[in-house]
Amino acid sequence: MNQPENLSSTHQDALTIQADVLLQKVIDAWTQLRLQQPLVQCITNSVASNYTANVLLAAGASPAMIDNPFEAMSFANIAAALSINLGTPTTEQMQAMQISAETVTEKGTPWVLDPVGYGPFLKWRSEMVDQLVQLNPTIIRGNASEISTLAGNQVISKGVDSTLNSAEVYIQAKSLLQHAECIAISGESDFILSKELNTVIQVNGGSYLQPKVTATGCALGALIAAYSAVATPTIAAIAAHVHFAIAGKSAFTRTQSVGSFNVAFLDEIYEITADKFSEYADIQVLK
Amino acid sequence: MNQPENLSSTHQDALTIQADVLLQKVIDAWTQLRLQQPLVQCITNSVASNYTANVLLAAGASPAMIDNPFEAMSFANIAAALSINLGTPTTEQMQAMQISAETVTEKGTPWVLDPVGYGPFLKWRSEMVDQLVQLNPTIIRGNASEISTLAGNQVISKGVDSTLNSAEVYIQAKSLLQHAECIAISGESDFILSKELNTVIQVNGGSYLQPKVTATGCALGALIAAYSAVATPTIAAIAAHVHFAIAGKSAFTRTQSVGSFNVAFLDEIYEITADKFSEYADIQVLK
Amino acid sequence: MNQPENLSSTHQDALTIQADVLLQKVIDAWTQLRLQQPLVQCITNSVASNYTANVLLAAGASPAMIDNPFEAMSFANIAAALSINLGTPTTEQMQAMQISAETVTEKGTPWVLDPVGYGPFLKWRSEMVDQLVQLNPTIIRGNASEISTLAGNQVISKGVDSTLNSAEVYIQAKSLLQHAECIAISGESDFILSKELNTVIQVNGGSYLQPKVTATGCALGALIAAYSAVATPTIAAIAAHVHFAIAGKSAFTRTQSVGSFNVAFLDEIYEITADKFSEYADIQVLK
Numbered sequence: 001m002n003q004p005e006n007l008s009s010t011h012q013d014a015l016t017i018q019a020d021v022l023l024q025k026v027i028d029a030w031t032q033l034r035l036q037q038p039l040v041q042c043i044t045n046s047v048a049s050n051y052t053a054n055v056l057l058a059a060g061a062s063p064a065m066i067d068n069p070f071e072a073m074s075f076a077n078i079a080a081a082l083s084i085n086l087g088t089p090t091t092e093q094m095q096a097m098q099i100s101a102e103t104v105t106e107k108g109t110p111w112v113l114d115p116v117g118y119g120p121f122l123k124w125r126s127e128m129v130d131q132l133v134q135l136n137p138t139i140i141r142g143n144a145s146e147i148s149t150l151a152g153n154q155v156i157s158k159g160v161d162s163t164l165n166s167a168e169v170y171i172q173a174k175s176l177l178q179h180a181e182c183i184a185i186s187g188e189s190d191f192i193l194s195k196e197l198n199t200v201i202q203v204n205g206g207s208y209l210q211p212k213v214t215a216t217g218c219a220l221g222a223l224i225a226a227y228s229a230v231a232t233p234t235i236a237a238i239a240a241h242v243h244f245a246i247a248g249k250s251a252f253t254r255t256q257s258v259g260s261f262n263v264a265f266l267d268e269i270y271e272i273t274a275d276k277f278s279e280y281a282d283i284q285v286l287k
Numbered sequence: 288m289n290q291p292e293n294l295s296s297t298h299q300d301a302l303t304i305q306a307d308v309l310l311q312k313v314i315d316a317w318t319q320l321r322l323q324q325p326l327v328q329c330i331t332n333s334v335a336s337n338y339t340a341n342v343l344l345a346a347g348a349s350p351a352m353i354d355n356p357f358e359a360m361s362f363a364n365i366a367a368a369l370s371i372n373l374g375t376p377t378t379e380q381m382q383a384m385q386i387s388a389e390t391v392t393e394k395g396t397p398w399v400l401d402p403v404g405y406g407p408f409l410k411w412r413s414e415m416v417d418q419l420v421q422l423n424p425t426i427i428r429g430n431a432s433e434i435s436t437l438a439g440n441q442v443i444s445k446g447v448d449s450t451l452n453s454a455e456v457y458i459q460a461k462s463l464l465q466h467a468e469c470i471a472i473s474g475e476s477d478f479i480l481s482k483e484l485n486t487v488i489q490v491n492g493g494s495y496l497q498p499k500v501t502a503t504g505c506a507l508g509a510l511i512a513a514y515s516a517v518a519t520p521t522i523a524a525i526a527a528h529v530h531f532a533i534a535g536k537s538a539f540t541r542t543q544s545v546g547s548f549n550v551a552f553l554d555e556i557y558e559i560t561a562d563k564f565s566e567y568a569d570i571q572v573l574k
Numbered sequence: 575m576n577q578p579e580n581l582s583s584t585h586q587d588a589l590t591i592q593a594d595v596l597l598q599k600v601i602d603a604w605t606q607l608r609l610q611q612p613l614v615q616c617i618t619n620s621v622a623s624n625y626t627a628n629v630l631l632a633a634g635a636s637p638a639m640i641d642n643p644f645e646a647m648s649f650a651n652i653a654a655a656l657s658i659n660l661g662t663p664t665t666e667q668m669q670a671m672q673i674s675a676e677t678v679t680e681k682g683t684p685w686v687l688d689p690v691g692y693g694p695f696l697k698w699r700s701e702m703v704d705q706l707v708q709l710n711p712t713i714i715r716g717n718a719s720e721i722s723t724l725a726g727n728q729v730i731s732k733g734v735d736s737t738l739n740s741a742e743v744y745i746q747a748k749s750l751l752q753h754a755e756c757i758a759i760s761g762e763s764d765f766i767l768s769k770e771l772n773t774v775i776q777v778n779g780g781s782y783l784q785p786k787v788t789a790t791g792c793a794l795g796a797l798i799a800a801y802s803a804v805a806t807p808t809i810a811a812i813a814a815h816v817h818f819a820i821a822g823k824s825a826f827t828r829t830q831s832v833g834s835f836n837v838a839f840l841d842e843i844y845e846i847t848a849d850k851f852s853e854y855a856d857i858q859v860l861k
Contacts (some may be wrong), residue, residue, distance in 0.1 A: 046336045047352050049620045049662070053788035058832045063788070064691070065621050065662050070698035078695050088336070088352050090379055092664055117351070121365050124357035212557070214340035214350070258345045259553025266833025270786070333623045334639050375623070375639050377666055404638070408652050411644035499844070501627035501637070545632045546840025 019283045022201065026239040026281065027274045029231035033239075034060035038080035038229035040222060043067040043097050045087025045116065048218035052083075055219040058270035059243065061226035069095035076103035082111035083225035084132065085218050086118070086125040094128055105135050110228035110236070113137035113180075114221035118146045133179050138233045140176055141184035141221050144169040151176050170200055181233035184224060186217055190241045191286075194234040201238055204282035205245025207252035209261045216265075220244050238283065243272060246280045306570045309488065313526040314564045316518035320526075321347035325367035325516035327509060330354040330384050332374025332403065335505035339370075342506040345557035346530065348513035356382035363390035369398035370512035371419065372505050373405070373412040381415055392422050397515035397523070400424035400467075401508035405433045420466050425520050427463055428471035428508050431456040438463050457487055468520035471511060473504055477528045478573075481521040488525055491569035492532025494539035496548045503552075507531050525570060530559060533567045593857045596775065600813040601851045603805035607813075608634035612654035612803030614796060617641040617671050619661025619690065622792035626657075629793040632844035633817065635800035643669035650677035654803035656685035657796040658706065660692070660699040668702055679709050684802035684810070687711035687754075688795035692720045707753050712807045714750055715758035715795050718743045725750050744774055755807035758798060760791055764815045765860075768808035775812055778856035779819025781826035783835045790839075794818050812857060817846060820854045 039062045044052050049065055056063035066075040069092055076082060082104045084097050104111045115129040129150065133140070142150065148169045170191040173183045183193040190203040210216045220240060227236035247268035254264045326349045331339050336352055343350035353362040356379055363369060369391045371384050391398045402416040416437065420427070429437065435456045457478040460470045470480040477490040497503045507527055514523035534555035541551045613636045618626050623639055630637035640649040643666055650656055656678045658671050678685045689703040703724065707714070716724065722743045744765040747757045757767040764777040784790045794814060801810035821842035828838045 045352070046333050046620050047340050048337070050337060050622070050624060050788060053621050054832065054836070057786050057788055065619070066691075066696070067620075067662055068664065068698065071696045074695045074697065088354055090355065090377070090664070117353075121361045122353070122358045123361065124355065212344050214337060214344055257554035258341065258557045259550040262341070262553070263550055263833040263837055266836070267831035270832045332639070333620050334627050335624070337624060375641055377642065377664070404640075408648045409640070409645045410648065411642065499631050501624060501631055544841035545628065545844045546837040549628070549840070550837055 029239040032230035041079035044085040048215035051215040072096040072099035076100040080229035081225040083222040085114040110138040112225040139182040200286040202284040203241040206248035316526040319517035328366035331372040335502035338502040359383040359386035363387040367516035368512040370509040372401040397425040399512040487573040489571040490528040493535035603813040606804035615653035618659040622789035625789040646670040646673035650674040655799040657799035659688040661690040684712040686799040774860040776858040777815040780822035
């Protein structure tokens with residue numbers, strides 16, 4: 001029902017099949033996540049650290065918040081994935097980000113960059129993001145505003161006063177694929193741009209309460225990293241977004257207020273099953 | 288029932304009316320908070336950061352925990368209010384506090400100072416608080432011990448071995464009004480000293496469980512800041528305290544244990560309505 | 575039922591009595607904790623700070639997260655106990671750890687060392703742990719992996735590739751008693767090695783969900799510190815582990831998912847009673 005109107009029915013059949021294939025790969029990724037319990041190094045902000053660790057544990061991964069420059073290299077060397085989040089950076093975290101990103105890049109370990117707050121009012125972190133983007137993160141994820149600003153600055157130099165709607169954002173964000181395998185834009189619907197599949201995947205679900213709970217986006221970035229340890233970048237991004245979308249939707253059926261939603265959401269992240277993935281996943285291949 | 292016994296009935300009528308006026312302004316402030324969703328820069332401690340962000344989101348504000356010195360000036364320039372909390376300061380946070388406070392002072396943006404732990408055993412932060420007080424915060428808020436010590440040191444040089452009861456604290460705290468528009472003292476009852484109205488306002492409510500949940504006071508300070516973006520300093524302080532008092536009291540009717548109280552409290556912060564303000568607010572104008 | 579099979583019935587009676595004595599001392603310690611509300615300085619990681627403070631408050635202690643080097647000495651001087659946790663250290667926290675540990679050692683104030691992540695991939699913290707161990711912490715606590723590695727490095731120089739089972743761990747850990755009054759190893763069963771009693775105490779209980787909630791181990795370390803302000807090191811360690819084991823077991827009867835378990839666990843920490851200690855404590859004296 002949510003498919004673009006200009007698609008012929010032949011196209012629709014093809015896309016439906018492809019979404020099914022993606023769903024199966026998502027379920028496989030989730031199974032692997034629980035089996036392998038990958039060690040995910042998270043350099044994240046003070047608001048999100050507890051929540052992120054709990055989300056990763058609930059999903060089956062092993063989080064480790066190693067964010068000092070003195071241990072960044074040796075730990076990045078053994079991590080199965082790295083998640084870098086620019087929420088509340090300190091000088092020591094900034095150094096750790098750079099060292100860890102360089103280390104995993106050299107090793108071929110997947111990593112996720114979440115450019116929280118990217119833009120002209122937060123130049124210190126934005127300059128670090130620019131540097132990190134040059135190291136070619138496996139996946140870049142953010143909200144529409146961050147991604148559109150980043151895409152504008154990195155490639156088109158449009159500046160930051162972007163008032164694009166979300167459909168325009170994912171078109172503009174394509175330019176970032178020269179720096180990453182995958183770009184993931186979270187919002188009311190999520191859009192995942194895949195270099196591998198040369199497509200845009202839309203994920204629906206979740207709840208309007210999610211943005212009213214702090215650090216959900218940050219935890220999502222870390223969950224993408226966790227999945228990237230056991231799946232291709234595209235499947236990792238889709239899996240994490242679908243996992244969140246189903247958990248958010250299910251949690252909302254249990255409670256409609258923020259404190260208890262936060263609790264129910266963690267429960268649902270933990271309680272997901274292959275059947276729930278099959279029943280509730282709303283994945284659409286846009287083109 | 289809680290009114291001082293020495294008031295004549297004539298006085299009581301006058302005060303009752305005034306409290307009603309304040310209540311209406313509180314409801315207006317809350318309406319504006321949800322409409323305007325003001326951007327509140329929070330420099331806060333590691334214990335309180337997640338909780339504070341969730342309280343502000345639940346209330347309708349937009350929190351941003353920008354606490355590094357390199358972005359402090361540019362962000363303070365766009366923030367609608369600033370909240371400074373001295374809970375677990377780092378050197379970089381201390382620098383950010385000073386820069387941000389100077390920036391908002393120059394711009395006329397309202398800001399709240401919460402001198403957590405002020406006293407002789409924590410001199411580093413106390414000296415910073417002394418400096419920040421000289422910049423004339425819009426509102427200073429703390430518990431009775433912090434405020435009485437701060438009032439003693441700033442003005443009367445009484446030292447810190449204050450064993451004043453809460454009634455005495457708000458009398459002593461008046462001296463701090465030379466540095467702020469409003470002094471807010473949280474406790475079993477809250478007392479708000481207003482330069483604007485030249486009165487002391489008492490707010491009752493809440494639950495004895497609130498101090499058993501960490502960071503409630505810290506989040507209250509940030510909520511005062513959020514309200515100060517949409518109301519006068521006095522109304523902002525009253526609104527935040529009443530919002531907390533009603534949420535605390537309502538949460539306690541749902542649960543009497545700390546973990547679930549914490550969850551219910553966030554729910555109640557989010558679920559407040561104008562009707563609940565009208566029904567449950569317990570505002571008293573003392574003089 | 576869980577007693578070693580090779581014990582004669584005479585031995586079993588003796589041990590049963592001893593466990594009863596320990597249980598009574600645990601209940602006394604808990605009573606004192608609530609009466610005295612000891613001030614516990616916690617230097618802990620960004621993931622655990624909020625949760626640790628809430629656990630201590632729920633148990634009846636007064637947590638204070640003073641973790642900067644500029645206030646470390648003066649505050650350690652007034653604290654009733656100190657908890658040092660190496661989860662996500664910063665340079666300033668590292669300095670605070672050393673200063674605070676030296677201060678409390680000189681004063682005779684009890685302190686707990688939790689060497690989170692000790693091992694060859696995290697050398698910076700491990701070197702700090704080695705230094706802190708030389709100051710003779712009152713209690714060292716950690717999981718089996720951390721404690722076995724620490725025991726190996728400090729004493730036997732076995733290196734870190736220890737694949738000991740938990741029974742072997744507590745035998746190996748005995749070497750650490752030259753540096754501490756008590757070694758506490760958390761796991762499916764907890765083992766507490768006591769220099770005072772020259773025994774090993776096993777504590778059973780808890781839930782398999784506990785390790786799926788982040789920072790439970792970190793909070794346990796801080797709770798041991800809180801109890802050490804009101805009891806001997808051995809009783810403090812047993813009391814904290816029993817408190818956690820009962821709360822974990824009780825919480826699991828209320829919910830079997832991680833988010834709500836987390837909430838229920840805090841509730842149960844708060845709601846414990848002498849009767850619950852008597853009914854549910856599973857303390858065994860191994861030798």
